[in-house]
Amino acid sequence: MGKVKKLAVALTALGAVIGPLGATAATAAATTAAAAMPATTTSYYERTASPKILYRQGEKAGKAAAQGIVILDFGRPGVDGPRFGTMAYSGAFVSFAAIEAGVKSYIKAYYRYAPRYTKLNVAVGTNNSCGLGQPCGGTLSCGCPDEPPSFVTWGRHFALTVEQVDNWAGALRAQYGYTDELRAVAADDAEPAYDPGYQNTFDVLKGYANFVGGTFPPMVDFGSAEPNYWTEAQLLQVAYGFRPDVPMPQIYYGAQADQWAGLLHYAKTRLDKVIDIYGVLTTGGGTNTPQIAYADMLRAVSSVTEQAAIPWLSTIHR
Numbered sequence: 001m002g003k004v005k006k007l008a009v010a011l012t013a014l015g016a017v018i019g020p021l022g023a024t025a026a027t028a029a030a031t032t033a034a035a036a037m038p039a040t041t042t043s044y045y046e047r048t049a050s051p052k053i054l055y056r057q058g059e060k061a062g063k064a065a066a067q068g069i070v071i072l073d074f075g076r077p078g079v080d081g082p083r084f085g086t087m088a089y090s091g092a093f094v095s096f097a098a099i100e101a102g103v104k105s106y107i108k109a110y111y112r113y114a115p116r117y118t119k120l121n122v123a124v125g126t127n128n129s130c131g132l133g134q135p136c137g138g139t140l141s142c143g144c145p146d147e148p149p150s151f152v153t154w155g156r157h158f159a160l161t162v163e164q165v166d167n168w169a170g171a172l173r174a175q176y177g178y179t180d181e182l183r184a185v186a187a188d189d190a191e192p193a194y195d196p197g198y199q200n201t202f203d204v205l206k207g208y209a210n211f212v213g214g215t216f217p218p219m220v221d222f223g224s225a226e227p228n229y230w231t232e233a234q235l236l237q238v239a240y241g242f243r244p245d246v247p248m249p250q251i252y253y254g255a256q257a258d259q260w261a262g263l264l265h266y267a268k269t270r271l272d273k274v275i276d277i278y279g280v281l282t283t284g285g286g287t288n289t290p291q292i293a294y295a296d297m298l299r300a301v302s303s304v305t306e307q308a309a310i311p312w313l314s315t316i317h318r
Contacts, residue, residue: 036309040290043071043125043281043316047090049102058106062113066120068312069248069279071187071222072106073125074099077154077204078146084157086126087146089318096161099124107169107182116179121312122169123187123220124162128201129194151200155207162186162217187220189250190238192229201238209242219244222281225259232266239263240275248279248312251293261300268304277301279312290315 042064044057054072061070074094078087085095103124110120130144148154166184173182186208188201195201208219221239230238239247249260260277267273282293290313301307 037291037294038068038311038313039066040282041066041068041070041120041312041314043069043123043314044073045089045316045318046072046074046094046102047088047318048092049074049088049094049098051102051105054102054106055109058109059113061106061120062110065115065118066110067118069121069123069185069220069314071123071125071220071281071314071316072103073127073187073189073316076127076129076144077148077151077158077200079148079154080146084148084154087130087144093146096157100161100165103165103184104168107165107172107184110182111172111176111178111180114180117181119181121183121185121220122165123185123222124158124165125187125189125222126158126204127189127194128191128204128223150207151203152207152210155204155209156211158186158204159208159211159217163212166217183217185217185220186244187222187248188238190221190223192224192226192235196229198230198234202234205238205242205245209244212244215243217244218246220246220248220278222248222250222279224250224256225263226256227259232263232270235263236267236271236275240267240273246278247275248281249277249297250281250283251297252283252287254288254292254296257293257296257300260297261304264301264304274305276305276307277310279314280310282313282315284315284317 042061074086075088076086078085078093080093083095085093085099088094103122107122162184169182169184190201205219225235239245249256251257264275267275277297280294280297282288282290294310294313298310
Protein backbone atom coordinates (compact mmCIF):
# COMPACT_ATOMS: atom_id res chain seq x y z
CA MET A 1 0.00 0.00 0.00
CA GLY A 2 1.45 3.37 -0.97
CA LYS A 3 1.54 6.42 1.24
CA VAL A 4 -0.75 9.31 0.60
CA LYS A 5 0.79 12.18 -1.29
CA LYS A 6 0.40 14.55 1.63
CA LEU A 7 2.79 12.57 3.79
CA ALA A 8 5.49 12.72 1.15
CA VAL A 9 5.09 16.49 0.99
CA ALA A 10 5.29 16.77 4.77
CA LEU A 11 8.45 14.69 4.90
CA THR A 12 10.03 16.81 2.19
CA ALA A 13 9.24 19.98 4.12
CA LEU A 14 10.72 18.63 7.33
CA GLY A 15 13.53 16.59 5.83
CA ALA A 16 16.07 19.41 5.87
CA VAL A 17 15.80 19.51 9.65
CA ILE A 18 14.95 16.03 10.89
CA GLY A 19 16.71 13.98 8.26
CA PRO A 20 15.32 10.87 6.53
CA LEU A 21 12.55 9.16 8.48
CA GLY A 22 12.91 5.68 7.04
CA ALA A 23 9.43 4.97 8.31
CA THR A 24 8.14 2.13 6.17
CA ALA A 25 11.13 -0.10 5.75
CA ALA A 26 10.75 -3.78 6.55
CA THR A 27 10.24 -4.57 10.21
CA ALA A 28 13.52 -3.86 12.02
CA ALA A 29 15.10 -6.08 14.62
CA ALA A 30 14.84 -4.91 18.20
CA THR A 31 18.56 -4.22 18.37
CA THR A 32 18.36 -2.00 15.30
CA ALA A 33 15.44 -0.08 16.75
CA ALA A 34 17.27 0.46 20.02
CA ALA A 35 20.34 1.70 18.21
CA ALA A 36 18.19 4.11 16.19
CA MET A 37 16.48 5.64 19.23
CA PRO A 38 17.21 9.38 19.18
CA ALA A 39 18.66 11.24 22.13
CA THR A 40 16.03 12.76 24.43
CA THR A 41 15.64 16.54 24.30
CA THR A 42 14.18 18.73 27.05
CA SER A 43 10.86 20.50 26.50
CA TYR A 44 9.07 22.88 28.87
CA TYR A 45 5.69 23.92 30.17
CA GLU A 46 6.53 27.62 30.25
CA ARG A 47 5.45 29.82 33.18
CA THR A 48 6.71 32.93 31.46
CA ALA A 49 8.11 34.18 28.17
CA SER A 50 11.02 35.91 29.90
CA PRO A 51 13.89 36.26 27.40
CA LYS A 52 16.38 35.60 30.22
CA ILE A 53 14.73 32.33 31.20
CA LEU A 54 14.28 31.23 27.58
CA TYR A 55 17.91 32.14 26.87
CA ARG A 56 19.08 29.83 29.66
CA GLN A 57 16.91 27.04 28.26
CA GLY A 58 18.38 27.56 24.80
CA GLU A 59 21.89 27.63 26.22
CA LYS A 60 21.26 24.31 27.96
CA ALA A 61 19.92 22.80 24.73
CA GLY A 62 22.88 24.09 22.73
CA LYS A 63 25.46 22.77 25.19
CA ALA A 64 23.67 19.41 25.13
CA ALA A 65 23.74 19.42 21.30
CA ALA A 66 19.98 18.85 21.32
CA GLN A 67 18.62 17.60 17.99
CA GLY A 68 15.18 16.66 16.74
CA ILE A 69 12.56 18.78 18.49
CA VAL A 70 12.01 20.81 21.63
CA ILE A 71 8.54 22.04 22.63
CA LEU A 72 8.11 25.34 24.46
CA ASP A 73 4.48 25.11 25.63
CA PHE A 74 3.14 28.54 26.61
CA GLY A 75 -0.35 27.37 27.59
CA ARG A 76 -3.92 27.67 26.35
CA PRO A 77 -5.20 30.35 23.96
CA GLY A 78 -5.96 33.66 25.65
CA VAL A 79 -6.55 37.35 25.07
CA ASP A 80 -5.97 40.53 27.02
CA GLY A 81 -8.18 43.16 25.48
CA PRO A 82 -7.09 43.43 21.83
CA ARG A 83 -3.91 41.42 22.36
CA PHE A 84 -3.73 37.74 21.42
CA GLY A 85 -1.52 35.29 23.27
CA THR A 86 -1.67 32.49 25.81
CA MET A 87 -2.38 31.88 29.47
CA ALA A 88 0.97 30.57 30.67
CA TYR A 89 1.35 27.89 33.32
CA SER A 90 1.75 30.58 35.96
CA GLY A 91 -1.79 31.72 35.11
CA ALA A 92 -0.54 35.00 33.65
CA PHE A 93 -1.38 36.25 30.17
CA VAL A 94 1.58 36.24 27.76
CA SER A 95 1.17 38.09 24.46
CA PHE A 96 2.32 36.67 21.15
CA ALA A 97 4.78 39.56 20.97
CA ALA A 98 6.31 38.44 24.27
CA ILE A 99 6.34 34.80 23.15
CA GLU A 100 8.09 35.79 19.93
CA ALA A 101 10.75 37.68 21.87
CA GLY A 102 11.24 34.78 24.28
CA VAL A 103 11.58 32.13 21.59
CA LYS A 104 14.02 34.31 19.68
CA SER A 105 16.11 34.50 22.85
CA TYR A 106 16.06 30.69 23.08
CA ILE A 107 17.20 30.43 19.47
CA LYS A 108 19.99 32.98 19.92
CA ALA A 109 21.40 30.97 22.80
CA TYR A 110 21.08 27.68 20.96
CA TYR A 111 22.94 29.01 17.94
CA ARG A 112 25.66 30.41 20.19
CA TYR A 113 26.31 27.25 22.22
CA ALA A 114 25.41 24.33 19.93
CA PRO A 115 28.19 22.48 18.15
CA ARG A 116 28.35 22.74 14.39
CA TYR A 117 25.84 21.06 12.06
CA THR A 118 23.11 20.23 14.55
CA LYS A 119 19.46 20.05 13.42
CA LEU A 120 16.61 21.22 15.65
CA ASN A 121 12.92 22.11 15.42
CA VAL A 122 11.85 24.63 18.07
CA ALA A 123 8.10 24.19 18.55
CA VAL A 124 6.04 27.08 19.90
CA GLY A 125 3.40 25.21 21.87
CA THR A 126 -0.16 25.67 23.08
CA ASN A 127 -2.92 23.38 24.39
CA ASN A 128 -6.67 22.95 24.02
CA SER A 129 -7.72 23.13 27.68
CA CYS A 130 -10.50 25.32 29.08
CA GLY A 131 -13.11 25.75 26.41
CA LEU A 132 -16.89 25.91 26.49
CA GLY A 133 -18.23 22.91 28.40
CA GLN A 134 -14.72 21.77 29.29
CA PRO A 135 -13.05 21.19 32.65
CA CYS A 136 -11.74 24.47 34.02
CA GLY A 137 -9.50 23.71 36.93
CA GLY A 138 -11.29 21.21 39.16
CA THR A 139 -14.83 22.16 38.16
CA LEU A 140 -16.98 22.09 35.07
CA SER A 141 -17.43 25.54 33.64
CA CYS A 142 -19.11 27.24 30.72
CA GLY A 143 -15.68 28.43 29.68
CA CYS A 144 -12.54 29.92 31.13
CA PRO A 145 -11.70 33.58 31.59
CA ASP A 146 -9.68 35.37 28.94
CA GLU A 147 -10.58 33.05 26.05
CA PRO A 148 -10.33 34.50 22.52
CA PRO A 149 -13.64 35.52 20.96
CA SER A 150 -12.67 33.55 17.84
CA PHE A 151 -10.38 30.53 18.02
CA VAL A 152 -10.03 30.60 14.22
CA THR A 153 -8.65 34.14 14.41
CA TRP A 154 -6.43 33.11 17.30
CA GLY A 155 -5.03 30.26 15.19
CA ARG A 156 -4.13 32.71 12.45
CA HIS A 157 -2.28 34.94 14.91
CA PHE A 158 -0.49 31.87 16.22
CA ALA A 159 0.61 30.93 12.69
CA LEU A 160 1.85 34.45 12.02
CA THR A 161 3.95 34.37 15.19
CA VAL A 162 5.54 31.03 14.28
CA GLU A 163 6.28 32.13 10.72
CA GLN A 164 7.87 35.37 11.92
CA VAL A 165 10.12 33.47 14.33
CA ASP A 166 11.11 30.98 11.63
CA ASN A 167 11.92 33.72 9.13
CA TRP A 168 13.95 35.55 11.74
CA ALA A 169 15.87 32.37 12.67
CA GLY A 170 16.76 31.82 9.02
CA ALA A 171 17.95 35.40 8.64
CA LEU A 172 20.07 35.12 11.81
CA ARG A 173 21.65 31.91 10.51
CA ALA A 174 22.54 33.59 7.23
CA GLN A 175 23.83 36.75 8.92
CA TYR A 176 26.31 34.93 11.16
CA GLY A 177 27.05 31.92 8.98
CA TYR A 178 25.78 29.37 11.49
CA THR A 179 26.02 25.78 10.27
CA ASP A 180 23.20 24.53 12.49
CA GLU A 181 19.80 23.98 10.86
CA LEU A 182 17.03 25.35 13.07
CA ARG A 183 13.39 25.83 12.17
CA ALA A 184 10.50 27.22 14.20
CA VAL A 185 7.33 25.12 14.10
CA ALA A 186 4.05 25.00 16.02
CA ALA A 187 2.69 22.43 18.47
CA ASP A 188 -0.63 21.74 20.18
CA ASP A 189 -1.22 19.53 23.20
CA ALA A 190 -4.63 18.46 21.89
CA GLU A 191 -6.40 16.18 24.38
CA PRO A 192 -9.97 15.02 23.75
CA ALA A 193 -11.06 15.22 27.39
CA TYR A 194 -10.37 18.97 27.44
CA ASP A 195 -12.57 19.69 24.43
CA PRO A 196 -15.24 17.00 24.20
CA GLY A 197 -17.25 19.12 21.78
CA TYR A 198 -14.19 19.38 19.49
CA GLN A 199 -15.08 22.94 18.44
CA ASN A 200 -12.21 25.03 19.80
CA THR A 201 -9.55 22.50 18.84
CA PHE A 202 -10.90 22.35 15.30
CA ASP A 203 -11.08 26.14 15.05
CA VAL A 204 -7.46 26.68 16.15
CA LEU A 205 -6.16 24.09 13.70
CA LYS A 206 -8.35 25.48 10.92
CA GLY A 207 -7.15 29.04 11.53
CA TYR A 208 -3.52 27.90 11.63
CA ALA A 209 -3.80 25.79 8.48
CA ASN A 210 -5.64 28.50 6.54
CA PHE A 211 -2.93 31.04 7.34
CA VAL A 212 -0.02 28.68 6.56
CA GLY A 213 -1.60 27.52 3.31
CA GLY A 214 0.64 24.47 2.99
CA THR A 215 2.72 22.02 5.02
CA PHE A 216 5.24 24.35 6.66
CA PRO A 217 5.58 25.38 9.43
CA PRO A 218 4.03 22.10 10.60
CA MET A 219 1.63 21.82 13.51
CA VAL A 220 2.88 19.06 15.82
CA ASP A 221 0.09 17.22 17.67
CA PHE A 222 1.70 16.25 20.99
CA GLY A 223 -1.57 15.28 22.59
CA SER A 224 -3.41 12.06 23.35
CA ALA A 225 -5.89 9.76 21.62
CA GLU A 226 -8.06 8.46 24.45
CA PRO A 227 -11.44 7.08 23.31
CA ASN A 228 -15.02 8.12 24.12
CA TYR A 229 -14.62 11.85 23.49
CA TRP A 230 -13.80 12.36 19.81
CA THR A 231 -14.57 10.10 16.90
CA GLU A 232 -11.73 8.33 15.15
CA ALA A 233 -12.18 10.71 12.23
CA GLN A 234 -11.78 13.69 14.56
CA LEU A 235 -8.70 12.22 16.24
CA LEU A 236 -7.16 11.64 12.84
CA GLN A 237 -8.04 15.16 11.69
CA VAL A 238 -6.13 16.64 14.65
CA ALA A 239 -3.08 14.46 14.10
CA TYR A 240 -2.98 14.49 10.33
CA GLY A 241 -6.10 15.92 8.70
CA PHE A 242 -5.01 19.52 8.20
CA ARG A 243 -2.08 19.85 5.81
CA PRO A 244 0.47 21.14 8.37
CA ASP A 245 -0.37 18.50 11.02
CA VAL A 246 2.07 15.77 12.12
CA PRO A 247 1.67 13.49 15.17
CA MET A 248 4.03 13.27 18.16
CA PRO A 249 2.00 11.36 20.75
CA GLN A 250 2.45 11.71 24.48
CA ILE A 251 3.22 8.18 25.68
CA TYR A 252 3.21 8.62 29.42
CA TYR A 253 1.74 5.12 29.86
CA GLY A 254 1.82 1.99 27.70
CA ALA A 255 -1.92 2.09 26.99
CA GLN A 256 -1.50 5.38 25.14
CA ALA A 257 0.70 3.71 22.53
CA ASP A 258 -2.01 1.12 21.93
CA GLN A 259 -4.61 3.89 21.51
CA TRP A 260 -2.49 5.51 18.81
CA ALA A 261 -1.93 2.15 17.13
CA GLY A 262 -5.70 1.76 17.00
CA LEU A 263 -5.99 5.11 15.26
CA LEU A 264 -3.32 4.18 12.72
CA HIS A 265 -5.13 0.90 12.09
CA TYR A 266 -8.35 2.84 11.45
CA ALA A 267 -6.55 5.11 8.98
CA LYS A 268 -4.97 2.17 7.16
CA THR A 269 -7.97 -0.15 6.94
CA ARG A 270 -10.81 2.33 6.60
CA LEU A 271 -9.19 5.22 4.73
CA ASP A 272 -6.27 3.56 2.93
CA LYS A 273 -3.79 5.93 4.59
CA VAL A 274 -0.47 4.91 6.10
CA ILE A 275 0.62 7.47 8.67
CA ASP A 276 4.01 7.94 10.28
CA ILE A 277 4.61 8.90 13.90
CA TYR A 278 7.14 11.72 14.04
CA GLY A 279 8.00 11.67 17.72
CA VAL A 280 7.32 10.51 21.26
CA LEU A 281 6.78 12.80 24.24
CA THR A 282 7.35 11.75 27.84
CA THR A 283 7.13 13.43 31.21
CA GLY A 284 8.37 12.68 34.73
CA GLY A 285 6.70 11.74 37.98
CA GLY A 286 6.36 7.98 37.77
CA THR A 287 5.42 7.78 34.10
CA ASN A 288 7.23 5.98 31.28
CA THR A 289 10.93 6.62 30.86
CA PRO A 290 11.88 7.87 27.39
CA GLN A 291 13.35 4.46 26.58
CA ILE A 292 10.19 2.59 27.55
CA ALA A 293 7.88 5.11 25.88
CA TYR A 294 9.86 4.95 22.64
CA ALA A 295 9.85 1.14 22.67
CA ASP A 296 6.11 1.04 23.43
CA MET A 297 5.27 3.42 20.60
CA LEU A 298 7.55 1.77 18.07
CA ARG A 299 6.21 -1.69 18.96
CA ALA A 300 2.63 -0.51 18.60
CA VAL A 301 3.12 1.38 15.34
CA SER A 302 5.34 -1.20 13.65
CA SER A 303 2.62 -3.79 14.09
CA VAL A 304 0.35 -1.63 11.93
CA THR A 305 2.55 0.24 9.47
CA GLU A 306 6.00 -1.39 9.76
CA GLN A 307 7.52 1.95 10.73
CA ALA A 308 11.10 1.14 11.71
CA ALA A 309 12.20 4.28 13.58
CA ILE A 310 10.78 7.45 15.13
CA PRO A 311 12.93 10.57 14.69
CA TRP A 312 11.94 12.70 17.71
CA LEU A 313 12.02 11.99 21.45
CA SER A 314 11.54 14.61 24.15
CA THR A 315 10.65 14.89 27.84
CA ILE A 316 8.55 17.85 28.94
CA HIS A 317 9.08 19.47 32.35
CA ARG A 318 7.29 22.09 34.43
